[in-house]
Amino acid sequence: MAVLFPGLRATAKWLKSQPASPLAAFGGGIPSFNMKPSMLPQHAALGHIRLVHAAGDKSRPGNGTGPRRLPFATVNEQDLDYFRRLLPGRTITDPDLLQSGNEDWLKSVKGSSEVLLRPQSTEEVSQILRYCNERRLAVNPQGGNTGLVGGSVPVFDEIILSTALMNQVMSFDHVSGILTCQAGCVLENLSSYLEEKDFIMPLDLGAKGSCQIGGNVATNAGGLRLLRYGSLRGTVLGLEVVLADGKVLNCLATLRKDNTGYDLKQLFIGSEGTLGVITAVSILCPRKPRAVNVAFLGCSTFQQLLETFQCCRGMLGEILSAFEFLDSACMRLLEKHLKLVNPITESPFYIVIETAGSNAAHDEEKLHNFLETVMESSLVTDGTVATEDAKIKALWAMRERVTEALTHDGYTYKYDISLPVEKIYQLVTDMRHHLGDRAKNVVGYGHVGDGNLHLNITSPTKDPALLAAIEPYVYEWTAGCRGSISAEHGLGLKKKNYIYFSKPPEAVALMGNIKSMLDPHGILNPYKTLPDNLR
Amino acid sequence: MAVLFPGLRATAKWLKSQPASPLAAFGGGIPSFNMKPSMLPQHAALGHIRLVHAAGDKSRPGNGTGPRRLPFATVNEQDLDYFRRLLPGRTITDPDLLQSGNEDWLKSVKGSSEVLLRPQSTEEVSQILRYCNERRLAVNPQGGNTGLVGGSVPVFDEIILSTALMNQVMSFDHVSGILTCQAGCVLENLSSYLEEKDFIMPLDLGAKGSCQIGGNVATNAGGLRLLRYGSLRGTVLGLEVVLADGKVLNCLATLRKDNTGYDLKQLFIGSEGTLGVITAVSILCPRKPRAVNVAFLGCSTFQQLLETFQCCRGMLGEILSAFEFLDSACMRLLEKHLKLVNPITESPFYIVIETAGSNAAHDEEKLHNFLETVMESSLVTDGTVATEDAKIKALWAMRERVTEALTHDGYTYKYDISLPVEKIYQLVTDMRHHLGDRAKNVVGYGHVGDGNLHLNITSPTKDPALLAAIEPYVYEWTAGCRGSISAEHGLGLKKKNYIYFSKPPEAVALMGNIKSMLDPHGILNPYKTLPDNLR
Known part of the structure; x- marks a missing residue:
């Protein structure tokens, strides 16, 4: 077909x-x-x-x-x-x-x-x-x-x-923040290594405990910090790649700017190991922010969530480092399968906002002003804020552990869609309507700041009829909005x-x-x- | 040879x-x-x-x-x-x-x-x-x-x-800040267009009055905002390109994330028109900052300038949008050929720092704290700060008009070098020593934040003997530090x-x-x- x-x-x-x-x-x-x-x-x-x-x-x-x-x-x-x-x-x-x-x-x-x-x-x-x-x-x-x-x-x-086994850090320059390492370094290990030096990796993913930087680059991983630090296409400064015939392509530069000929490393970023094997990476790492705050908020409608996003970009500006969302269906799965407790009153939509900045007092004042504005204008119905590490982690878990909760809900059909931000939830609503009671759960979460929706549909078991109802509907819907059918997961x-x-x-x-x-x-x-x- | x-x-x-x-x-x-x-x-x-x-x-x-x-x-x-x-x-x-x-x-x-x-x-x-x-x-x-x-x-x-004549804006999305336009739009016109909508272009160059966005992308232009907003490889979201055989390659996406196959647009960014003709560009534009401050500072040594840079990155953090420098030789040319007046006392090195943020009071406080620290520790010998548009422009002119001043100083040999930031001025010193009185002037300026030195050597007239003394010396010196012999100008x-x-x-x-x-x-x-x- x-x-x-x-x-x-x-x-x-x-x-x-x-x-x-x-x-x-x-x-x-x-x-x-x-x-x-x-x-x-x-x-x-x-x-x-x-x-x-x-x-x-x-x-x-x-x-x-x-x-x-x-x-x-x-x-x-x-x-x-x-x-x-x-x-x-x-x-x-x-x-x-x-x-x-x-x-x-x-x-x-x-x-x-x-x-x-x-x-x-x-x-x-x-x-x-x-x-x-x-x-x-x-x-x-x-x-x-x-x-x-x-x-x-x-x-x-x-x-x-x-x-x-290719897991060695090759060099780190404290002045420039440039890290050079072998491809097999686990993302979380690199994060810990940098933390001691007062730097962070420019990307963060739920899979950080297992995923390797070479794989991150080969798949052009997005994740939770893209909104702030941009994509790997900007932060990766150099690659060493072994080509199919065994030739070693050494483009392992550690320079922020280099316009000598075509930028070959870009070919390998996101090519999923089909063009060469990445063996080493040099990457520009940001300073560790001195202050981090996380807010977990509830919204009644997706339109209000979008207005909150607009307001947030204006008022938090340069300290905004993440703006993520999940819907109430996700929250129910977190509660049911992982026994997580909703930290605020029940809402149709939940937002995770992270700020990262160099001055705690300034950041708290900006966040306070923003929260006051969105609560007073009723864009946000309830919320909680964390500044301590443990509570920050607990709030982030509500967003990061949705994928895990889904694995307990049955067979999951996963879609990773890029859309104009104002359209991202309409796909979830339309899909729910389209599938009716054929699906067990249709849930939406993802990176609002990047226009990236994770649409997941669960079923008690694998269900070809359900699949036929989902596809090509989901792809046609996405193409109709000139979206991407794979925002960050790749094609594989x-x-x-x-x-x-x-x-x-x-x-x-x-x-x-x-x-x-x-x-x-x-x-x-x-x-x-x-x-x-x-x- | x-x-x-x-x-x-x-x-x-x-x-x-x-x-x-x-x-x-x-x-x-x-x-x-x-x-x-x-x-x-x-x-x-x-x-x-x-x-x-x-x-x-x-x-x-x-x-x-x-x-x-x-x-x-x-x-x-x-x-x-x-x-x-x-x-x-x-x-x-x-x-x-x-x-x-x-x-x-x-x-x-x-x-x-x-x-x-x-x-x-x-x-x-x-x-x-x-x-x-x-x-x-x-x-x-x-x-x-x-x-x-x-x-x-x-x-x-x-x-x-x-x-x-391909100078039409095709669309602008106020929510996402994504601009789509034809390749021939002049950078400054795009900036004015966006300014009205409370956005800015993610790049800014001295040549903005004439250069076109298509050429900017084709040459992967760097410029004055790279430190803050990253390179065009991250901010350009889509391109339309006509290939040599006339085929139109439509990769004019307006999505922040898209991992469907190889990222072909990267091939054309920085390929200087040798692989295709860019006909349209979509680009992610940042919000216009609510507050901009510019500081013009003097340092006694380049080492102190570097320490000022380190201190600046820590204390200004996310609001730092430019850290540029020029040496006293540049200042003399500005005074002599363009009659510009040095706004501070004479120093061996001058720094232009720009901050851009969402809260004027916070930004001024951060800048004030930073200036107090660097003055007290004698890293900086003198300085002046501007918050008003006219004075900001005047201070920026001291950096932006160096290229113009050089054209009045005789025949100019121009080098655009990327180096580890701690080495960038050593090349100027070594070159001066190497050339002795064969050169009229050897001057250094550039983008400290990007490790990018503009080394310029003037001579009363074209001088093959001088050129033979400069090259390959300058390139060998650069290669010896694993630098780039063209940071942003390209190879052409x-x-x-x-x-x-x-x-x-x-x-x-x-x-x-x-x-x-x-x-x-x-x-x-x-x-x-x-x-x-x-x-």
Whole structure:
């Protein structure tokens, strides 16, 4: 099943004109197109196949809808000998030890890799890739394996290349705040390391205890501080990357400004390990703020929440570091599954506001003035403020632990949507109306400041009929607002075929050219990011 | 003359292994290599040829050292007919009108183009490029023509494609602060447009009265607000680009977050018009700060200036929006050539600090505390503060008009260097010592907050002996500190062959592959950005 939007003859033509690659693997080829009214021009869907597949099926995961295994070589004893010589004691073939590397955090995607490699150095990564490229062995680069779109685990028997042992800080400059480290450093460890030096990482995520900086960069992770410190495209100053053929690309600059030629590192940020393996990162870290405050507020309507956001940006200005929201459905899940206690009176919407600044008295005065304004104008119905670490953490948990609460509510269909901020909750409302009582829960939360909604729909069990009701509806709705069908999670395995809802065919074709240029044999993280019609 | 650093066998080998392209045009081919001690590994120089050339010489500009004209077609009457039909009244062939498009702002590079096109729409740009690509006519995209490295003017008879008439604002979203406009909008006009809406552009440059946003993005302009709002790689949210073959790449998203595939727009940011012509930009604009203060301070040593910077970052924190410096040599030029009056007592170094915040009382208190601290600890010897617009402008002029003052001091050799911040003034001191009385003036100014030094050396007239003393010394010095030989100006025509001082050969080779992929006939801004040995 596939959808074509009106005015998209060019797309269809373009798709049909693509040579039938020997690597083409879209469940039997490019699907046929049906016309579908009322959609945006310049966006096409290539079908909506959900790739949740069973373990151990090497030919075709899922119920016949997933990709076919591409004709890569299979790891043999000679290969294992080579790896064991190169990485003595760090070439893992024990099935029990492989288990966690084969399955994603959500337990929604499971590969059947039989070898996991744990290099410690860039040179080792280079030798692994050179060998695999010559042998046509597919490789799945893996960081903390916390991704939500099936990008971090093998689909078939790809070799897992884990960066877990590449966990050394290489340098930190106290004057400039520039940190240089290996890709496998865990985000939380880097945060602790910097905290002692009075700095912080420019990004923070719920997965910080496991996720690695290399994976963060490879997936262009967003998270909770983006509103204040901007995206990794600005804060990452340099990368070291090993290309598919083993060549080491050293762009590990530690300069804030460098306009000597094309900025190659940008190619690898957000490319989900499909263009190269990031082995080291240099990143600009902000000073640790002297004062942090968190407010947890309740609003009666989403319109009032938006007005509160506008007021907040004006009155808190440069000290605003996060403006997050969750709806009452999220709160019910937190209470039910995690026994968290709502710190304020029940409301349809909840806001988490964080301020971070250099002068506690100033920040408290700004926050006080803001709260007075929004309470007096009845934009906000109730609220509580924390300035102490423990209470700050408790308030943040109400937002950070929603993902965890959802895992206890049944099978979860997850969507990570970017929209014009004034539209982000309308999608939740429309979806609830659209699904009626077919869904157990339809909940919305996310980063208001970034226009990023996390829409989650739960069901007692996996439910193909429910899925058919959700997709392509959710993608069409998003494309209709010129939104992004993946704001921060990436495309990975699960979302790659929906790329045309957010990118025009010319752009996707160019992405394919870049992939072919950098990885001509397609060994790096195959079946991910790019749609199946490309390769 | 060329230099090779020790440990660079791989570089030499790589260079020698490059196929002799029919387009190779490095004044007679790749120069031979001499070994040079005491330099960093992984950086190689490909000679240092200064490309200041005379007008009208179509075969080889300069005194035999510039590039040769590549075998592009020459514009004929049929071509002009086509352009006149496509752009009636906007196909300029009058030599007087062509004059300003052929010469750069510094009057250091002059081309001999005989036609300048003024499209108004993306569709017109697309038709121009499709035609030129088929006809193998070279094209020089041109914005405000304010570049300092000869990137914005033709080298020979390239067709000038001016974006000047593409000057419409397409949309502005008051909630998100996202502006979408055509590439030819002048930066200052956009600033005025936004000011009325209580927003500002995230970048500000001395050239704002002429430079265009498309050119700003194409050159990844830095400027005076980078310290606060980050680089264009973070603030540019979307681009529309016309590729060499006329294809329109619509990545004009207006979303803060979008992780659907590779971020193609990054390829075009900073590629100096060599990969595509930017026709529209969407950019995230900050709220207009409610309070702005500027302090102009004097320091006795550069070490004290650096300590003032550290103190400033701690005490002004989130309201610090600029930390700029100039030395006493700059001040003398401002006084002599522009009759500006030093607002404080004479000092070896001067600092311009700007704060921008949401609460005037808080900002003034922070600034007051900071000034008290640095005066009491004798880090700063004298200073003055402005809060009113006119005085703020007057203080900023001391920093912004240094470039202008230099043009009155004789022939100027300009360098735009990125270094670890603690090293930025050592290069000026070392250069003064190195040149002795061969230079008229050696001055340093720039963006301390970004580690970006503008080193300028003046001479009564053009002086090849002086140039030979400056280069490659300045580049070797920079490479020795792992700095960038072009922090924000780009490479253009003048600096392209020095790229190996800041980028390893593998990276430059990959840039060449990207160029070949996107512009296989090399028609877009030829002779720029990439070194001559590549094409």
